Amino acid sequence: MADKVLVKGNEALGEAAIKAGCRFFFGYPITPQTELSEYLAKRFPKVGGTFLQAESEVAAINMVLGAASAGARVMTSSSSPGISLKSEGISYIAGSDLPAVIVNIQRGGPGLGGIQPSQADYFQATKGGGHGDYRLIVLAPNSVQEIVSLTFDAFDLADLYRMPVMILGDGMLGQMMEPVEFPEHSDRVLPEKTWATDTTQGKRKKNIVNSLYIKPDVLEKIVLDRYARYAEVEAKEARAETYLTDDADIIITAYGATSRISRNAVDALRASGIKAGLLRPITLWPFPKAEYQRLAKTAKAFLTVEMSMGQMIEDVKLSIDCSRPVHFCGRTGGMIPTPGEIEAKAREIAASL
């Protein structure tokens, strides 16, 4: 087993990317993810990697598109306003069936917003952001150690399903330091990139990477085929973690940093006799609907906790078909909900049951 080292979330992500075989990074500085770029700028030259600071987020994501087309494992990272700029390119990457890893260390919005932690890009990450029918696999780590393991998964899932994968963190996870270990990354069995535009060398017919299909019936067929792949991802890759949910009356549900705060609230509630549990989605798309449906059979109410005005709550309600009341507790703009606030809301719900 590897030794534990104390490291920042952003830097852990960079090191995990290297361990996962990523050697190309294109990015643009923005708070609060800059440490990731800086880390790779320092480390990549030592491992034969290419770090390139692009002229814009728009250029960076299109460099990612080019590198992915050429068959490389490639990553870019940004924070909320930068992800908006990258959204055009993300749509093209999805529409061209290319694997790529995009990191969003979220900050407060809309507009320039703020630089403190936020989860207000949930809609953007899971429902689109760019134009057209497409999906991203969205992974939501809640610790520095999980940043490492999910970064490994991100590259594998991108290659396996030929689609962009987003690691959705927040300023808190990016900045926090925790002891982690870096295990060696072992690939899943992944398909060969026979589609890559890595030059024919006169040995095969030319490959084309493209998202343009001018005939509507052809485009529809391409999108339907892609959605068949998405259905496979939904069936196989949805992940969640539960804590004290078996006998819980109230299921608190949160992802990323807010799930850590919510867990503290669950412990406090349990200590005072309220049967609370925690359901933490690890994949935000595919959303772990089955876990919600399973717990809706035994729980009396759900409480969604987010650093936003309430975005994931819609997926919670949809997953359980509104069969139980779904309450909300959240702060936004970079404000972080306290365990006390979550506890108070849960007590209110408990009193009404």
Next chain:
Amino acid sequence: MKTVFEHPKALSDVLMHYCPGCTHGIAHRLVAEVLDELGVCGNTVGVAPVGCAVFAYNYFECDMIEAAHGRAPAVATGVKRVLPNSVVFTYQGDGDLAAIGTAETVHAATRGENITVIFINNTNYGMTGGQMAPTTLPGQVTTTTPYGRDVKANGHPIRVCEMLATLSGTAYAERVALNNVKNVMAAKRAIKKAFEYQIAGKGFSIVELLSTCPTNWGLAPTDAMKWLEENMLPYYPLGVYKDIGGDK
């Protein structure tokens, strides 16, 4: 019997969608001839733009990528960084390269990105039906400058080669025209030189091809050639604007 003229191997044997009299066909052929003569088609990745040449990915026999509007130099950068020993080119129009993609163009050049840009300047957005481009001449009528381009309201046309020649990363920048046989021959020499510079690792190379758009200019193909000569050549003088030459 000696073959003196044949279909370039690097040019796909398919029907092109370009309008009658449009010079895109000539430009495509020249690029393909150069890829054949340099023997690099099998080691080349081309990047198509958004605009009239959007389907260029169907017309070249090398691996091709279709980029978002204006982003071809960024896409080409990504490819070239992964495959530094390959030949990478973009094929872009004036709206793509000098309006929506100005930043990508300028920064690929200033980085000295070792790619070749084939730039078609026909003074309008052809694909969308003839709107004002960054290269539309003062006074020129387009569908969005129906009373002629008023530089006070719409700004001045951009001279791309002159602009890029000021950047240290640009190794080679030449403007040529496709309006007569002599100029077409010169255009091919320029394209070949640009690719040779890339193969030699000299940095960013661009060839601007003054081209005609008979359909949107509302002119017969031969009149369009004449219009190019009389109106474009004075504003966009032909010539080499940057050539680092030597063994650098």
